[in-house]
Amino acid sequence: MRCACFELGTCRSCTVLDTPYPQQLADKDARVRSQLAGVVPPDVFREIVASNPVHFRTRAKLAVGGTAAHPILGIVRPDGSATDIRLCPIHNRHITDALPAIARFIARARLTPYDLTTRRGELKYVHVTAAPNGELLVRFVLRSTEAEARIRKHLASLLADVPAIRVATLNLLPVHKAVTEGERDILLTDEHLLAMPLGDVTLHLTPASFFQTNTAIAQALYGRAQELLGALPLPTPARIYDLYCGVGGFALHLAGVDRHVTGVEISEPAIAAAQYSAEVNGVADRVELIAADAWQWLATAPRADLVVVNPPRRGIGTELAGWLNEHAPAVLYSSCNAVTLAKDLAHMPNLRAMSAQVFDMFPHTTHTETLVALVRR
Numbered sequence: 001m002r003c004a005c006f007e008l009g010t011c012r013s014c015t016v017l018d019t020p021y022p023q024q025l026a027d028k029d030a031r032v033r034s035q036l037a038g039v040v041p042p043d044v045f046r047e048i049v050a051s052n053p054v055h056f057r058t059r060a061k062l063a064v065g066g067t068a069a070h071p072i073l074g075i076v077r078p079d080g081s082a083t084d085i086r087l088c089p090i091h092n093r094h095i096t097d098a099l100p101a102i103a104r105f106i107a108r109a110r111l112t113p114y115d116l117t118t119r120r121g122e123l124k125y126v127h128v129t130a131a132p133n134g135e136l137l138v139r140f141v142l143r144s145t146e147a148e149a150r151i152r153k154h155l156a157s158l159l160a161d162v163p164a165i166r167v168a169t170l171n172l173l174p175v176h177k178a179v180t181e182g183e184r185d186i187l188l189t190d191e192h193l194l195a196m197p198l199g200d201v202t203l204h205l206t207p208a209s210f211f212q213t214n215t216a217i218a219q220a221l222y223g224r225a226q227e228l229l230g231a232l233p234l235p236t237p238a239r240i241y242d243l244y245c246g247v248g249g250f251a252l253h254l255a256g257v258d259r260h261v262t263g264v265e266i267s268e269p270a271i272a273a274a275q276y277s278a279e280v281n282g283v284a285d286r287v288e289l290i291a292a293d294a295w296q297w298l299a300t301a302p303r304a305d306l307v308v309v310n311p312p313r314r315g316i317g318t319e320l321a322g323w324l325n326e327h328a329p330a331v332l333y334s335s336c337n338a339v340t341l342a343k344d345l346a347h348m349p350n351l352r353a354m355s356a357q358v359f360d361m362f363p364h365t366t367h368t369e370t371l372v373a374l375v376r377r
């Protein structure tokens with residue numbers, strides 16, 4: 001894949017872009033196998049799942065530089081210099097198509113980009129998330145509500161320019177900090193959820209909820225988890241826990257007539273979105289969703305037949321790994337960090353990996369997603 005910003009050295013986010021994609025896949029697969037050596041036998045690995053190497057990225061988080069009249073959308077460095085990545089070839093095409101209209105809206109509403117050096121200005125980031133059907137969720141991350149009236153005044157023109165926008169928010173980030181969003185979103189549209197149709201299951205995103213950055217690969221991951229159900233020693237009916245469930249990706253794909261799933265997630269809005277999806281998908285009687293810390297909830301929960309864990313990069317930690325080692329008949333562990341995955345699996349000696357597979361959620365980088373299925377020895 002050719003990228004002008006990479007060739008000019010103005011964007012290096014795709015750290016291994018100069019390695020041909022087939023070689024990237026081979027390198028990734030080999031690295032994960034070596035990171036998991038000792039906890040996952042080499043013969044249980046399946047072939048790595050490749051991504052489309054272009055247009056795969058579901059969510060763009062663009063820093064805003066330049067001026068209100070001529071905004072730069074992309075990368076802003078501490079000295080204030082900026083690179084526009086509007087034509088970034090990894091963004092979903094619906095995102096790329098919407099960015100010129102979003103830039104015009106910034107000019108029309110006079111949203112002055114935040115200046116990192118003088119700490120003046122308002123607009124810090126624009127986040128755009130695309131659903132597979134092209135519908136969009138847009139967040140304007142601003143320092144304060146100073147521009148709210150102007151945003152509301154001109155919003156109709158943005159929605160007319162980009163009718164695919166379903167949800168728009170003003171996210172407040174008052175502090176000068178190296179984060180890309182604040183805690184509060186002020187809703188600008190009637191809709192507050194973006195529907196994400198993934199084959200037979202439709203998930204819903206809130207402005208702040210986590211979602212995998214590569215929707216096609218997320219769908220492949222949930223599909224593989226469904227397939228693995230057939231290979232696991234599950235009773236009928238089966239009780240499944242989906243810990244760190246986010247907006248319910250695994251939970252909704254694994255629920256079935258004889259499979260009751262409890263999803264546990266720390267974010268209340270994500271749980272509310274998952275609950276809504278359970279109702280829309282007609283599985284609310286088979287899915288229970290709980291906003292809680294995964295470990296605190298699990299410590300007092302009854303036994304389950306299968307536990308799915310999909311934690312943040314830090315992994316599940318020794319207590320939860322110890323609980324799974326003692327009590328879980330089967331585990332599906334989906335991890336975006338093979339280092340913490342290896343550590344956690346080392347605390348689960350009573351469980352044996354029967355299948356492992358790397359999913360290329362993050363092409364052109366060294367990041368990986370790995371799904372491991374474990375059963376009792």
Ligand SMILES: C[S@@+](CC[C@H](N)C(=O)[O-])C[C@H]1O[C@@H](n2cnc3c(N)ncnc32)[C@H](O)[C@@H]1O
Pocket residue numbers: 210211212243244245246247248249250264265266267270292293294295310311312
């Ligand atoms: C890698 S994401 C997985 C989301 C989901 N399984 C999916 O497929 O999209 C990790 C999730 O863990 C949640 N989380 C972080 N700490 C948590 C905790 N202590 N207990 C429960 N959930 C937590 C995050 O809010 C995030 O939604």
